[in-house]
Amino acid sequence: MFEIVTKKCLGPKVFLMEIKAPMIAKKAMPGQFLIVRADKDGERIPLTVCDFDRDTGIITIVYQTVGAETERMSRMNEGECFADVVGPLGNPSDLVDLPIEELKAKKILFIAGGVGTAPVYNQLKWLHDNGVEVDCIQGARTKDLLIFEDEMKAVTKNLYFATDDGSYGIHGNVCVALQKLWDEGVRYDHCVVIGPVIMMKFACQLTKQLGIPTVVSMNTIMVDGTGMCGACRLLVGGEVKFACVDGPEFDGHAVDFDQALQRSRLYKTQEGELMLRLTEGDTHSGGCGMCS
Amino acid sequence: MDFDVMKKVPVSEQDPQIRATNFDEVCLGYTKEEAVLEASRCLNCKNARCMQGCPVSINIPGFIAKLKDGDVEGAYNVISLSSSLPAVCGRVCPQETQCEAQCIRGIKGEAVSIGRLERFVADSAKEMGIKPQLPADMVKKDKKVAVIGAGPSGLTCAGDLAKMGYDVTIFEALHKAGGVLVYGIPEFRLPKEKVVAKEVENIKELGVKIVTDAVIGRSLTIDDLFESEGFSAVFIGSGAGLPRFMNIPGEQALGVFSANEYLTRSNLMGAFSPDSRTPIMRAKKAVIVGGGNVAMDAARTAKRLGAEVHVVYRRSEAELPARAEEVHHAKEEGIIFDLLTNPVEIVSDENGWVKGCTCIRMELGEPDASGRRSPVPVEGSEFTIDCDAVIMSLGTSPNPLIKKTTAGLEVNRKGGIVVNESEMTSRAGVFAGGDAVTGAATVILAMGAGKAAAKGIDEYLSAQ
Incomplete structure (x- = not known):
């Protein structure tokens, strides 16, 4: 079974779990994702891989509790088991296929937002282990939401922080930070952005303006995650693509983010109802106007 | 029991109006009496044509002969020699184009109801705790x-x-x-x-x-x-x-699903049950695009989840690829068939949710390569079906x-x-x-x- 060997709370509603999943740990590559199911009645939840250890067979996931299912996961403890962990799914990052010398010659910038820091860390660590030094801008609303600070520092050449409220690092979002670096004369020729859709949208607008080729990782709604249901479809360059088999990484300058944002709202009402049911249980007495 | 030997012994089904509101099985299957009676209609042909119609070559007269004698276990063992999933095949095989299409009984009357008999044998065997056996002379291979x-x-x-x-x-x-x-x-x-x-x-x-x-x-x-x-x-x-989509304007709207997604949520994840933790859209009025068995499954699922359901198909009834029985069941349950109709655009509201499906009327033209008359749009015949969900059932790649x-x-x-x-x-x-x-x-x-x-x-x- 998929045992939780470590559980840590990294910040408000942000959790890290190390899970025993040897088959996945053996194969996982940066950029790929997993699907987990807390118990036999659980929903299938896609999550990016934060780390893996081929020797111990341990994989690491980081998630924020946004709905009832992740809330339920956050209540699980060390020693308990997930009913299912399947993966690695999706394609590895394009970077891992490039010759190391070519990577070393590139000026690469990563932009990580919120829990998007977890999959970024996985790529940074792989690059670092292969002797490739890169920069990263890590953004969050406020200092408390910045995760993995020490780990990120250990695998980057320059790590910049950006907080919306100015509580840490550069005052402003990741775009403000990138613009500032650019104005100071720092140049990049490849960028990877992973985080909330809205952040990826604006970061990609800026990198397009600056002429930096940019890759994003799309965390869409999914059911099977193996190329069967089509729930993860999105528009890339006007064409329908499937995040699970064509992605999850895509050309950030071709993705239709507005459409992706819209699709991410598809089940919000039902998710809200499930969350209410979980958190308020029998004590919920109506009045929300949504429950039946 | 009083019966017409030229016709199949009828099988009981849930009442269409009731079953359209639940997910219990539609067909209730034969009782033992009904099954033995239906078995008695088999002529036990020497040159059994039904077997040639079966993709897994079940010894059909052989198992029916056992059933005639009331020997369910014997019948099950005969089927097991050829099929590992008899309870499934008895339910979902298109018998009318396979074994039953070949049945001699079918020339003057109705074919023997081989599917229902297979289902009866498989279900009864399960109830009796009979399991498939490894052959007695089997030699373990080290591979x-x-x-x-x-x-x-x-x-x-x-x-x-x-x-x-x-x-x-x-x-x-x-x-x-x-x-x-x-x-x-x-x-x-x-x-x-x-x-x-x-x-x-x-x-x-x-x-x-x-x-x-x-x-x-x-x-x-x-x-x-x-x-x-x-x-x-x-x-x-x-x-x-991967599911196919139509590539028409508006297809990215909220409320457009592939039949694969819709059915996987309902079936694999059990989302039809209010207790499920996997969400599914409970539409008020759903348009299902396509005419195959998967389209029928999606339509009947949407109906059971409370929707008024329209099946939109570009050819006529005769060309519906779905099994006749599925179409019949769907109609009984109140599903509306808009035939010779093809979607051209999906219209959405200011929040991106589907509010209608604009379709164009079609007419049948010359036969195409498949021999079927190909549908041709009737110019200027566009109209919009108000709906809040569109489920695309167009096959997969x-x-x-x-x-x-x-x-x-x-x-x-x-x-x-x-x-x-x-x-x-x-x-x-x-x-x-x-x-x-x-x-x-x-x-x-x-x-x-x-x-x-x-x-x-x-x-x-x-x-x-």
Whole structure:
């Protein structure tokens, strides 16, 4: 079974779990994702891989509790088991296929937002282990939401922080930070952005303006995650693509983010109802106007 | 019992108005009396044409003869020699175009109801605790075979190989075994716990191991199976792939689903139940685009979830690819068929949700390459059906995963895996069958391919 060997709370509603999943740990590559199911009645939840250890067979996931299912996961403890962990799914990052010398010659910038820091860390660590030094801008609303600070520092050449409220690092979002670096004369020729859709949208607008080729990782709604249901479809360059088999990484300058944002709202009402049911249980007495 | 020997003994079904509000099985099946009576209609032909119509060549007169004598166990053992999933086939096979189409009884009257009899035998055997048996003369072979996908082709192939003495492991990508039997076909046609789970148990009883949550091409590759996992042959039964969409304006609106997604949520994840933790849209008025069996399943699911349902299909009733029985059941349940109609645009509201489906009327023109008269749009006939959900049931294109991760695996123009007459692919020792080869087809054709592949694998491994 998929045992939780470590559980840590990294910040408000942000959790890290190390899970025993040897088959996945053996194969996982940066950029790929997993699907987990807390118990036999659980929903299938896609999550990016934060780390893996081929020797111990341990994989690491980081998630924020946004709905009832992740809330339920956050209540699980060390020693308990997930009913299912399947993966690695999706394609590895394009970077891992490039010759190391070519990577070393590139000026690469990563932009990580919120829990998007977890999959970024996985790529940074792989690059670092292969002797490739890169920069990263890590953004969050406020200092408390910045995760993995020490780990990120250990695998980057320059790590910049950006907080919306100015509580840490550069005052402003990741775009403000990138613009500032650019104005100071720092140049990049490849960028990877992973985080909330809205952040990826604006970061990609800026990198397009600056002429930096940019890759994003799309965390869409999914059911099977193996190329069967089509729930993860999105528009890339006007064409329908499937995040699970064509992605999850895509050309950030071709993705239709507005459409992706819209699709991410598809089940919000039902998710809200499930969350209410979980958190308020029998004590919920109506009045929300949504429950039946 | 008073009956007309020219006609099938009628079978009881849930009342259409009641069943349109629940997910319980529609057809209730024969009682033993009814089954024995129906069995008595079989003429036990020497040259049994029904068997030629069966993709897995069940000895149909043989099992019916046992049933005539009330010997359910004997009947079950006859079926088991050829089929690993009789409770499934008795329910979802298109008998009217296969075994029953060949039945001599059908010339002057109605064919023997072979499907219902098969179902009766399988269900009764389960109730009586009768299990499929390994052949008494089976010799264990010291060879491992990997089967990819626990759907109809994979389960059949695995069951047959186990009966030949091979050590068989099925790798299933989803968390539950059954493939389309669990994610695609709805509960009201094929109960999951009562039927599918039991059939899977029976396959395991034969010694077959099933590993769930294992995506071949990702968790392990076909090369891994040979090189590090010690398998001597592989069968690919990975099934259908990505859903097709129409590529019409507005198709990205909220409330547009593929039938695969809609059905997987309802069937595999149980979202039809209010207790499920997987969400599904409960539409008020749904348009289902397409006319195949999957479209009927989606339509009848949407109906049960409370929607007024319109099936929009571009040809006429005669061309509906779905089984006549499914169309009949759907109509009984109040599903509206808008035939010779084709969507041209999906209209959404200011928040991006579907509010209508604009369609154009069609008329049948000259026959196309398939011999069917091709539909031609009637200019200026556009109209809009108000609706809040559109479910696209237009078929699938093969899953690219295994092809992409297996060097030297030949696929055809449409992406289907190419096989020879023994179901072997362009890679030695790698066999394939079912939708991964043919594109979307039926459960029984996939089973037929699984069976042929088991034979091919046995010949291949025996020659080594």
